[in-house]
Amino acid sequence: MAVEVVLGEVTCPSGQLVIMDGGYLELWSGDRVPDDEERPATDFAIVGPDAEAAADSFDRQTGTRLYDIPAHAVAEFTATFEEHCREHGYGATLHAFEQQVPHRERVRHAVAAREPGFIVMGVPVLPIEVPADRPLHVTAVPGEYGWKSMRIEFSDAPVADSWVFGELGVDHARFVFADADALSSWEHVRPLDGLADLVLWGRDQEQVAAEFGAPRLGDTADVAYGWVDLPITEAYQRGLAIETRRNEPGGPKFAFDFRPHSHHWQVMGLVRASEHEAGVIQVGGADILMAMTSVGDGFFPVHLDVDADGLPVALRIDIARED
Structure with a gap:
């Protein structure tokens, strides 16, 4: 039987935890109203006696709120919903x-409801109410081709049952486990010290x-060539x-990475240096x-693991399914 590996501990002073693709935290608005001039959108609430x-049955998003409907598609989307309701009475x-x-308010609503x-611009976000008074252990179970599963523990009670909780879609090969309030202080791109690294690798x-x-x-670097601690404008140019x-056309084959000294850069530095590809940083008073x-x-x-009383014990992400 595989032995669990400890990846780190998370603290959640707000009592509301967010799990999502960490590479998409650039989209996170925190307490601010999302403002994307390139992709304007509208949010809707489904209201009425048959809202739920x-x-x-409409089955576009979870619950009675529909977020981030592109402005150019609002008229068609609204007409489709109205037709759906007429058809089903x-x-x-x-x-x-x-x-x-x-996005912070979306977390509050989802937990309360x-x-x-x-979703945040199509990216799945899983919020859940968790203990606020102690660190939460995050572990992983090794499999033949990577992690078999990852788990964040809320209680040491025996697991009596397991429920399907949701699904995480990931495009950046990473999960983030974060306090919902702390994410309002997250800087994904803006350098905290005005500096950036620019690195390159490849054939x-x-x-x-x-x-x-x-x-x-x-x-000690994860790549062979590049510049570190450049002023952000110089690194960008x-x-x-x-x-x-x-x-x-026909140019050299290589890859490069622009790495502003943001929170994302800080934690990814720890991830790259870690044996188990995981890192913890403190942001906004939370780990x-x-x-x-x-x-x-x-x-x-x-999956949500629960105890005999139906109370949450842990949230478990299935990663590599093995035959």
Whole structure:
């Protein structure tokens, strides 16, 4: 039997935990109203005596709220919902919010309504009420091809049953476990010290490094060449030049990464240096954990383990299913 590996501990002073693809935290608005000029959208509430039945059968999102409907699709989306209600005889309508619902408020609503999740621009977010008075252990079970599962524990009570809780879609090969209030302080891209790293690697890394004068990095770095601690503007301009070189037809084959000194950069530095590809940093008075899936991107079923009284014991993410 495989032995659980401890990845770290999470603290959640607000009592409301968020689990999602950590690479998408750039989208997180916290207590602010989401404001994306390039992708304007509208949020709706389904209201009326048959709101829940209409929401369940319409089956676009979880619960009676529909978030991030693209502005260009609102008219068609509304008409489709109205036709659905007429067809099934539901007394329900869509009520548009005056402004989009902040992501922190989406967490509060989902927890209060006992809804297992919501979306942020199509990205699944799983919020859950957890103990606020103690650290929460995050562990993983090794499998043949990576982690078999990952688990965050809320109680040491014996598990009596397990329920399907939801599903996490991941495009950046990483999970984040974070306090919902703390995420309002998260800086995903903006450098905390005004600096950034620019690194490169790949088949033709020596050639590109020579062309651009990129120094060789130390043995402790996760890549061979690049610049560290550059002023953010200089790093960005160099990155544009390197991107142009990479995109030239018949040009050298290599990859590069622009790494502003943000919270994301801090925790990913710990992840890269960790034997188990997990790291913990403190943000907004809470310990936040980032952990790689070990199997890349995908959709991962999530189960809620409960005790004999139906109270939550742990949340478990199934990762690598083995035959």
